[in-house]
Amino acid sequence: MAAPALNAVPFTQADGSTMFDLYIKPDKFNDLFLSNRLSTAASTVLAATQRPLTAQAMGEPSRTPAWKTIPSWYLVADADHLIPPGRRAVHGPARARPHRRGRRAARCHDHQP
Known part of the structure; x- marks a missing residue:
C-alpha cells in the first residue's frame, strides 16, 4: 500500500x-x-x-509462527488492491510451507464473494 x-x-x-x-x-x-x-x-x-x-x-518481531508446525491455508486474492501483485502469489505459499494448502480466487482483500 x-x-x-x-x-x-x-x-x-x-x-x-x-x-x-x-x-x-x-x-x-x-x-x-x-x-x-x-x-x-x-x-x-x-x-x-x-x-x-x-x-x-x-x-x-513476531514469535515462532504457527504455520511452521501445523497445517495452514492461504488465499491469493487476484482482485486485491491492497497487496501489490508481486507479493500476493509469494506471500501465502512461502509462509505456508511445509504444511501448505492454497487457493487462488478472483476476490479482493475483504474476501467477499
Whole structure:
C-alpha cells in the first residue's frame, strides 16, 4: 500500500513518547480495501469505523509462527488492491510451507464473494 493512501495520526504513549496510528484515507478505502465492490455509502461507513494499524506494529518481531508446525491455508486474492501483485502469489505459499494448502480466487482483500 502506498504511503499517500494513509493518514498518520499521532498519539502519546504511556511513557510520553509519540507513536502513530495509520488509517487508510477515506477516499482510498473503497479502492484499496474493497476493490470498489461496495457502494459509496457502505464504503464511507466502513472507512469511518476502521481500526487503525499502529506504525510500531510494522517493525515488531513476531514469535515462532504457527504455520511452521501445523497445517495452514492461504488465499491469493487476484482482485486485491491492497497487496501489490508481486507479493500476493509469494506471500501465502512461502509462509505456508511445509504444511501448505492454497487457493487462488478472483476476490479482493475483504474476501467477499
